[in-house]
């Protein structure tokens with residue numbers, strides 16, 4: 001069962017867990033140097049984390065926000081083209097009229113923007129004595145599912161809290177995504193128990209690769225990121241994992257393994273949508 005592994009195609013994903021400070025330009029320059037390093041090490045698709053050029057927090061979103069296309073996304077575009085990679089620009093605070101969004105952009109190796117995705121589920125939680133965060137105080141939520149096509153496969157995108165909603169991942173699976181990528185920034189309360197469990201759950205229940213990429217941890221920040229960027233394979237096994245500090249992790253995507261596991265445990269074909277019909281999944 002699910003033991004033979006052959007990497008037959010050249011999708012090598014790198015997750016860049018960069019340390020984010022208060023200087024936007026330094027955040028861009030530094031994270032880009034890590035993207036270059038990942039490319040040197042053979043990565044063909046590289047993802048930055050949620051808010052890679054801005055500290056994460058309601059007090060920062062307005063100050064760091066930009067239009068798209070705009071200053072940061074033009075630089076992402078040039079970098080993707082220069083390196084000939086698929087580049088997932090983590091997320092940035094986006095300004096559109098009088099609204100702010102938490103937005104991911106994706107560029108192909110020619111430098112075309114092939115996806116703009118706005119975080120759908122905003123991080124509004126209240127755990128007394130631990131963490132209260134109301135992202136909807138400053139941001140508006142997106143309303144469109146996010147995925148893009150590459151020469152390797154279709155890839156689905158969610159942003160951080162979006163990973164808690166299995167229906168979104170199921171829909172991306174239904175649309176043919178073989179890899180799910182969540183730029184994220186979990187915290188020190190939920191991160192220790194929920195982060196890896198959610199990544200493994202989304203991978204296992206969709207029998208696909210699931211990647212989540214975090215900012216590195218800065219204990220002096222107002223919001224302390226959990227770190228621990230992770231790649232999980234369709235068997236539910238963690239195949240790449242960072243610690244809390246700045247780091248790049250790599251994973252080869254094995255499409256034969258996805259098919260083998262889907263044939264061995266054919267849950268995709270055994271679904272009973274006649275019993276538990278979900279509007280967009282039937």
Ligand SMILES: NC(=O)CCC(=O)C(=O)O
Nearest residue numbers: 123160161185186187190
């Ligand atoms: N940036 C986020 O959406 C944080 C989500 C998070 O920490 C969680 O527990 O969920």
